[in-house]
Structure formats: C-alpha cells, structure tokens
Amino acid sequence: xxxxxxxxxxxxxxxxxxxxxxxxxxxxxxxxxxxxxxxxxxxxxxxxxxxxxxxxxxxxxxxxxxxxxxxxxxxxxxxxxxxxxxxxxxxxxxxxxxxxxxxxxxxxxxxxxxxxxxxxxxxxxxxxxxxxxxxxxxxxxxxxxxxxxxxxxxxxxxxxxxxxxxxxxxxxxxxxxxxxxxxxxxxxxxxxxxxxxxxxxxxxxxxxxxxxxxxxxxxxxxxxxxxxxxxxxxxxxxxxxxxxxxxxxxxxxxxxxxxxxxxxxxxxxxxxxxxxxxxxxxxxx
Amino acid sequence: xxxxxxxxxxxxxxxxxxxxxxxxxxxxxxxxxxxxxxxxxxxxxxxxxxxxxxxxxxxxxxxxxxxxxxxxxxxxxxxxxxxxxxxxxxxxxxxxxxxxxxxxxxxxxxxxxxxxxxxxxxxxxxxxxxxxxxxxxxxxxxxxxxxxxxxxxxxxxxxxxxxxxxxxxxxxxxxxxxxxxxxxxxxxxxxxxxxxxxxxxxxxxxxxxxxxxxxxxxxxxxxxxxxxxxxxxxxxxxxxxxxxxxxxxxxxxxxxxxxxxxxxxxxxxxxxxxxxxxxxxxxxx
Numbered sequence: 001x002x003x004x005x006x007x008x009x010x011x012x013x014x015x016x017x018x019x020x021x022x023x024x025x026x027x028x029x030x031x032x033x034x035x036x037x038x039x040x041x042x043x044x045x046x047x048x049x050x051x052x053x054x055x056x057x058x059x060x061x062x063x064x065x066x067x068x069x070x071x072x073x074x075x076x077x078x079x080x081x082x083x084x085x086x087x088x089x090x091x092x093x094x095x096x097x098x099x100x101x102x103x104x105x106x107x108x109x110x111x112x113x114x115x116x117x118x119x120x121x122x123x124x125x126x127x128x129x130x131x132x133x134x135x136x137x138x139x140x141x142x143x144x145x146x147x148x149x150x151x152x153x154x155x156x157x158x159x160x161x162x163x164x165x166x167x168x169x170x171x172x173x174x175x176x177x178x179x180x181x182x183x184x185x186x187x188x189x190x191x192x193x194x195x196x197x198x199x200x201x202x203x204x205x206x207x208x209x210x211x212x213x214x215x216x217x218x219x220x221x222x223x224x225x226x227x228x229x230x231x232x233x234x235x236x237x238x239x240x241x242x243x244x245x246x247x248x249x250x251x252x253x254x255x256x257x258x259x260x261x262x263x264x265x266x267x268x269x270x271x272x273x274x275x276x277x278x279x280x281x282x283x284x285x
Numbered sequence: 286x287x288x289x290x291x292x293x294x295x296x297x298x299x300x301x302x303x304x305x306x307x308x309x310x311x312x313x314x315x316x317x318x319x320x321x322x323x324x325x326x327x328x329x330x331x332x333x334x335x336x337x338x339x340x341x342x343x344x345x346x347x348x349x350x351x352x353x354x355x356x357x358x359x360x361x362x363x364x365x366x367x368x369x370x371x372x373x374x375x376x377x378x379x380x381x382x383x384x385x386x387x388x389x390x391x392x393x394x395x396x397x398x399x400x401x402x403x404x405x406x407x408x409x410x411x412x413x414x415x416x417x418x419x420x421x422x423x424x425x426x427x428x429x430x431x432x433x434x435x436x437x438x439x440x441x442x443x444x445x446x447x448x449x450x451x452x453x454x455x456x457x458x459x460x461x462x463x464x465x466x467x468x469x470x471x472x473x474x475x476x477x478x479x480x481x482x483x484x485x486x487x488x489x490x491x492x493x494x495x496x497x498x499x500x501x502x503x504x505x506x507x508x509x510x511x512x513x514x515x516x517x518x519x520x521x522x523x524x525x526x527x528x529x530x531x532x533x534x535x536x537x538x539x540x541x542x543x544x545x546x547x548x549x550x551x552x553x554x555x556x557x558x559x560x561x562x563x564x565x566x567x568x569x570x
Binding site (some may be wrong): 216258 | 294295296298299301347350352353379511512519543544545546549550551553554557
C-alpha cells in the first residue's frame with residue numbers, strides 16, 4: 001500500500017499532493033489528489049469528492065475551487081480517479097461514457113470487467129485505508145462525501161449503502177436514477193449484466209433511498225441541478241429521487257438553478273454552499 | 286469589429302462569454318473571454334488579466350477563480366489571448382516560449398512578425414474598443430490591469446506606458462526585467478531585433494518605472510512572487526524592479542510567498558487579495 005508522491009504543491013496555505021499507488025482492488029496503479037488545509041488541529045475531517053464521466057483527479061483539483069473553502073473551513077479533500085487506467089481490457093477506450101474514465105463507482109460482476117472495475121470498493125474501502133496509513137492527521141471517522149454527475153451518484157450510493165460511514169452528503173447534478181436512463185443502462189448492463197436487474201438497484205440512489213433506515217439525526221441531502229444542463233431531463237432525473245426520498249427523515253434540498261449547465265463553471269458556483277453544508281456536519285462551524 | 290459569441294455560460298450568478306472577433310491589429314481572428322458580474326449598476330468597472338506563456342483565454346478562465354471575486358466585488362473580467370493564432374508564420378510554432386502563445390505584449394518591428402504580432406496595441410487599444418462596442422455596460426474609463434508572468438510584465442508595461450489608462454495595477458510573478466533574462470532576450474530579439482536595445486526598454490518594467498512620473502495619487506503596485514517558482518531567479522527578477530521603483534510614489538508591495546510555484550495553484554491562492562486591491566481603486570469598496 002505504498003504511496004508515491006508525484007507532486008507537492010502549495011495552495012491557499014495548505015498542501016496539495018498528487019499521488020499514485022498500486023491498488024489491490026483495481027489491480028492497477030491509481031491516481032489520487034489530496035488537499036490538506038492549513039490547520040493546527042490534530043485530526044482533520046475529510047471531504048471525498050467523486051468526479052464525473054471522463055474526469056481524472058485533475059479536473060476537480062484545477063477547476064472546482066473546493067480547496068479555497070477547504071482551507072477556510074479546515075477540511076481535507078480527496079479527489080480519486082473515475083476508473084482504473086491501463087487495465088488493457090479490449091474496448092475500454094472505445095466510448096467516452098463506458099470503460100476508462102467511466103467506472104460508474106460499481107463493483108463489476110461481468111467479464112472482462114470484474115477483475116479491475118471495482119470502483120465501489122476502491123473509493124469507499126481501499127482508498128481511505130491507504131490514505132489513513134499515509135496521512136495520520138486525516139480523520140477517516142469524520143468524512144463527508146460529494147460528487148458530480150456519475151460521481152454525485154457514487155456519493156449518494158456510498159451514503160445509502162454504508163450507513164454511518166459518511167457524516168454529510170451532497171451532490172452536483174447527480175445521476176439520480178441510473179436504472180432508467182441511457183448512461184445507467186449502458187454501464188450497469190456492461191459491468192453488471194442485463195440478466196438480473198435487481199443488481200442495478202444496489203447502485204441506484206432512487207431505489208436505495210426508499211429502503212434506507214433514516215432517523216432524526218440523518219443529514220440533509222443537498223443537491224444542485226442546473227436547468228440549462230443538457231443532460232438534466234435525459235440522464236439525471238433528480239425529481240425521481242426527491243419523490244422516492246419522501247420518507248427520508250434528513251430531508252432533501254434539491255436546488256434547481258436557472259441558467260447553469262453541467263460544467264465546472266456550474267460546480268464552482270455552488271462549491272461555497274456545499275462546503276459550508278459539509279463543514280457544519282463535520283463539526284467545523 | 287463584429288464579435289461572435291461562441292459560448293454563454295452562467296457562473297457565480299454572472300455571465301461568462303467566450304468570444305471571437307477579427308482583429309485589425311493582428312490580422313487574425315482573436316479569442317477573448319469576458320465575465321460580466323451580477324450587478325444592477327449601469328457602469329461596470331473592468332479588470333484586464335493578461336496571461337502567461339503558452340496560455341489561451343481558457344487557462345485563467347478555468348483555473349484562476351477570479352470570477353468568484355469579480356462577482357463578489359462587482360467588476361468585469363477580460364481574459365485576452367497571448368498571441369495571434371493562425372498567422373501561419375514559419376517558425377511560430379517551433380518553441381513554446383516564442384511565437385504562438387508568446388506574443389510578449391509587444392508590437393513587433395521585425396519581419397516576419399510585424400504584420401501580426403502586435404499584442405501591445407491589441408490588448409491596450411483595439412480590444413477595449415471592440416468590447417466597449419459590444420458590452421455597453423462596461424466602463425472602459427475605469428479599468429484595472431493585472432497578469433501572470435509574461436502577462437504580469439505586459440500589465441506593468443501597459444500601466445507605465447499609458448499613464449492614467451489603468452486605475453489599478455498588480456501582477457503575479459511578472460517578468461520584471463525582461464531585457465536581462467533569457468525569455469526577454471529571446472522574445473525582444475525575435476520581435477524587435479538585437480540592433481537597437483533601447484527598443485527593448487519600451488517594454489521593460491524595470492526600465493519604465495525609472496522614467497515614470499508618479500505622484501501621490503499613483504496606485505500601489507501589488508506583486509506576488511512564489512519562492513518555489515523555478516523561474517524566479519532566472520527569468521523574473523522582481524528585486525530589480527523594486528530597486529528601480531524606489532522613486533515611484535505609489536509604492537510597490539512585493540510579497541515573496543514561501544512554498545508557492547509558478548502555476549495557477551499559486552495564482553488562485555492570491556486572487557482574493559488582488560481582487561480586493563483592484564476593487565478598492567475601481568471604487569467598489
């Protein structure tokens with residue numbers, strides 16, 4: 001589980017690390033960026049950000065501006081990659097929305113994907129352990145999760161399937177009901193197969209929220225969705241999630257924002273609000 | 286002087302425009318990004334940001350996070366390109382630090398560059414006129430200027446050679462004394478020739494500040510320079526500028542910041558301070 005530091009960069013008084021490590025889960029080297037804020041606290045809360053289709057750890061690191069607010073509030077950031085790279089599976093580079101850059105945060109059960117494409121276990125299980133070993137100051141008992149698009153879906157899935165693991169949850173234009181949209185059908189079909197669609201529900205926030213045992217202490221789910229996002233109607237379906245979440249006791253705050261698209265210009269516009277949201281649950285406000 | 290809008294993007298409640306127009310000065314199409322903040326004021330002050338070597342308008346637009354503070358304080362942003370593109374001059378794409386992406390904000394006097402490589406006149410004269418025609422709400426009588434590296438140099442040169450044009454001035458790791466460093470020798474030699482080095486002084490902040498007629502109303506010059514910037518000693522020479530500026534009555538605030546490099550991670554870390562600096566002189570605080 002040794003981690004190689006490819007770059008150490010000073011930003012906002014903190015340190016940004018660009019890292020590579022050999023993953024047991026994906027059986028490939030994996031890239032991950034970590035931002036440690038300037039703080040004198042011995043234990044630093046963590047916000048895990050899962051990126052969307054085609055992204056590497058660099059997109060959010062360069063364009064989200066999360067580091068500004070992480071430095072302000074005092075949480076660390078973890079930006080994982082979106083898939084294994086270099087698994088050399090035939091066809092993994094054919095489409096922009098399946099395979100490389102599109103791990104969909106599932107554990108694949110079909111050949112030839114199941115050996116490497118296990119991003120669910122990677123981001124939620126292996127990666128925190130690897131980073132906890134490397135950065136003793138990070139408090140992996142006090143972690144929030146967020147993400148964009150495919151990564152917003154991955155964040156919601158992690159929150160619902162690992163109760164108590166994430167203290168706070170938000171998402172930017174998440175794929176809310178993947179089982180019924182083209183992106184979900186393509187990726188779930190590819191990684192999990194079409195034979196048993198009950199397997200898809202394990203990774204579908206709209207299915208998961210219905211079964212989730214919430215209580216009064218469950219955190220509010222903050223979601224922003226741009227109304228000029230060309231994927232909104234076809235792929236994202238936040239209203240399906242809100243309807244399914246009517247019994248979720250923490251509540252869902254879906255903000256439909258006029259004029260915004262699906263890009264990092266949209267994400268960066270609401271990173272301040274999401275940062276404050278997570279800071280509150282992570283005990284930083 | 287018609288301007289084509291390639292994209293209109295909502296960010297931070299304002300509008301980001303990606304534009305193309307045919308330039309009379311460079312005789313090529315030119316790209317420029319403009320951010321209009323959300324404001325009800327009839328006249329909006331403008332901050333002109335000149336980018337560094339290799340950059341297009343996208344680098345600062347994507348990575349500087351200036352828009353967040355432009356929206357907060359109420360100034361517009363103009364991100365021009367760093368050179369003509371598509372002039373099809375033999376050799377313009379040979380080096381990363383000369384030719385395309387490296388116009389050096391001079392008006393070339395040598396063949397084959399002098400027909401197109403006139404970035405001084407383009408950014409300080411033509412571009413403001415083009416944009417004033419397109420965006421009536423922009424107040425081109427109330428403009429600040431800043432920039433990074435080559436663009437920090439370009440900002441300082443514009444400030445000193447066009448007295449009164451820019452109400453505020455700052456720079457991120459500027460090339461402060463180009464006449465005596467390799468980047469300057471290469472570019473001044475290429476665009477202006479080696480025969481008459483007095484021509485170089487017209488574009489050298491360290492030479493220009495000595496002759497500048499400042500008074501008590503001259504603005505403070507804010508400069509940040511990272512101490513882990515690998516170009517600092519060899520190419521940037523901010524101390525030469527500070528020494529030469531001892532009679533500049535507005536003062537120079539050179540901040541040497543430990544640990545920071547030459548990248549947008551450095552720039553974004555100090556954009557808040559620079560934004561506040563410009564907002565003050567532009568009458569927004």
